[in-house]
Amino acid sequence: MSAIWTGVSGLLSYSTGIANTGNNLANTGTTGYKSSRLLFADMISEMAGGTSDGSQIGTGVQVGSVSMTTSTGSPISASQSMDMAINGERGYFVVKKPGTDKTYYTRDGAFNFDVNGYLTTETGLNVQGWAVDQTAVTAAKRTGTVLSQVPTTGTLTDIQIKDYTSAAQATSAVTMITNLDGQTEPGTLDATDPYFSMFKRYNADNSPPISNTAYSAPIKVYDSEGGTHTLTTYYSKVSDENGKEYWEYMVTMPPEDDGSSTTSGTSKAGVLMIGTLTFSAQGELENETAFTPSGSDPTDLASWTQASLDGSGNPKLNATFRSASNSSNILSSQPIVYKDGLSSSNASWSASAPATAADIGTLTSANAGFNSANTKNAATCTSNYSTSSYTASSTQDGYASGTLLSTSVDENGVISGTFSNGQTIELFVVGLADFVNPTDLYREGNNLLSATKESGDASLGRANSGVFDSVSGYTLESSNVDMATEMVNLITLQRAFQSNSKVVTTADEMMQKALEIKR
Template identity: 40%
Template structure:
């Protein structure tokens, strides 16, 4: 290599170390940048010159050049935050974001997302995060902008009411009947009176709010009264009622709220063992069509109730005037495991309606479930005071979004003022065959190139993709100590190469001075 070649080799070293210093400096500058991935620089020697020495061909190098600048995509550590929309990827993958102005798609590891004024989930530059809408727990359709625009939880009509209570077995029989003791409260009920059932007519009551199809709340009250029986069994009569003015069931072309049967939805009996366990129950509802078309309270109109698919008796209500009544299952802790056989009722006592009962009816004559099954919280009748232990129902009013959460599978769920939680979106992830081929756009964004290959898309936690950690951000994976060490090494290399240049310059000056 000539003196001039030595100078050029030194200059190439200065240029290479300068580029390396830029890479290290950029790493250090982004050591606290969310989701930043450190870069490393690789060098290669430059083509060689051939010289003849002792009859053999030898080679002399001509300096150095930058071979590549690679990105270290290893996992960064986590930083906890107070924002549910701050998310970090634990494993492989990139978030997918789209520029709403250009339609360009980018990829990022920085999960510091927020909702903008239009309800879009966006990154710090307004690019919209991509995901799939959720439908009944499954992703639906194709990738789309994640947007919560006036998100509401629709109402759900009540379909089941559940009670767990104790009825005081020493209570008095407040309403008696010489003709039908098992339907004594029924006999004095009058929906046109206020109240429809006087307080003196029952021993205990409990009220629960239910919801119609529009999400409006309505009170259902269940009345209980002890029945004096000739055989000494513990029997209670019950009635399930609503506000008479809200009863919009149809009775032969007349709204029920104007009739004597207004508000009465179900009646029946509960039979208990001497130890207070529920052994049997009956449930009667208004027949459709009725036998007596003039009086909804005619005893022949009240027939054994049908069962739902869980073996619970069903009552019908109508609070909105809809063509179809609202079916509500009534659960006191006993279900019928054999409801599909016949009517589901054992009517060996010959009783199919209230009209079939009279003063001679015994407890053994009462209908019963084909096969009654008790739950662990079934209603009891012991000497303890009457009390309601728990009551619940499955309906709810409409709700307004108040909070969001994101689980490890990237499912974004909304919490609403009605107490409901709804799965709304699943965040999409992308990965590439060759991540080193991605083009760094700046702003923590990458774009796909022919070298990276097309993105393959999936959901967090699925094959090849990491999971999501909410309330956390992935920190820069820059190792500051390593970078500072590299900076010292580069400084020494730069100084050495500068010495090559100055030495070559001295040699060249000496050669020139020889001519003088």
């Protein structure tokens, strides 16, 4: 009798093994599928009859365990930008069923945005992530701070794009790096204020307001509504003295765009900042001054006082634009940091620097706005080499509004949107989960897994950080089923099943023979 039950245990166990192998083979093409590994265990043995040495005979076989293998499937190219694959074993995408708190985990990264802007799985579950802290990102860009990773805000939530537009951003910083030809002859100088001769010639009622300058460098900037305006920096050489060169510069906007209560309607409408540049004998910018209007009479140099400096020691101007769509609408004053490559390391003017533009007069020494011990030159800086004047680089940080054109995900799981205004904005960071024992995750079907007591609770994190592997976009993870191995397993299990069926028939024949002897 025991032989029959031993054979039956084999039939039952190997039948389960064949079913497990069949399931693996059936899911060979399932995205992100993890094969199951089935292990057998022997059953309790019993004492062998007729022996005196404690010998035992086994009573059969049973299924010991079925666990999930976590090896990574091969990456395959995909056509959708939101198709993702995790490049290693550490990490599972986190998804939730809408309207519930039920959380699942998956390696199937076939995601797409639905009509409501939610990033979902193919079965409609919402992919989870963290919203990017746009305030922190903008602040970092404006201060030139390099962030170690994209900052996020809030808790893990549904990834949803609610607004398919990018709001306009007003220009807050302009960088204008030029080379001013050292062979240029000085322009016509004012007898009283030679360092502001160009400013004195400027007349908003003329077209153009200023002419006969040594060089001019325009740049397009944006107001708070996304309207465009042109800022032009004019340069004029003043003198060569003791191997150094002194230049006057003036930052302007079109007079008709000027809505400032100080300069609008006057002959100096459109003038935003004036100052001087001092170059060394080697053509390097070594000092500067900068003045902005603060008095009631912008035609008087005494009304132009020291410009304020930002935290990095660059001068700031204030532009009050008229709306590009309605010139009668005057926008709020817009501070703009103006960078020419030279700054003050202690973010302050020298104690002996002229307080107003009028204080410079004819004094060459008064052109030192910064303490020479605190000046700092950027890697690219306005220069005075003996070659044609040119603009080396000009940048600004404003832009108009735009609409979403496409989305993408990088190796850190950061989902970014590309907009029609040329901006790429980081929107969300995909959340990943890891487990102490992922082989014991519970299979829910539809490529979904859930945590169990044996797997442990999920530890959340972001791709390419800590223990978590990186993410690839336009990629899916194939099943990790090895067909060759599974086919060999199938043959082995089939033969084992046949052998155990033979055990059962043989035991049956033995019992039949025993009954015949009795008769």
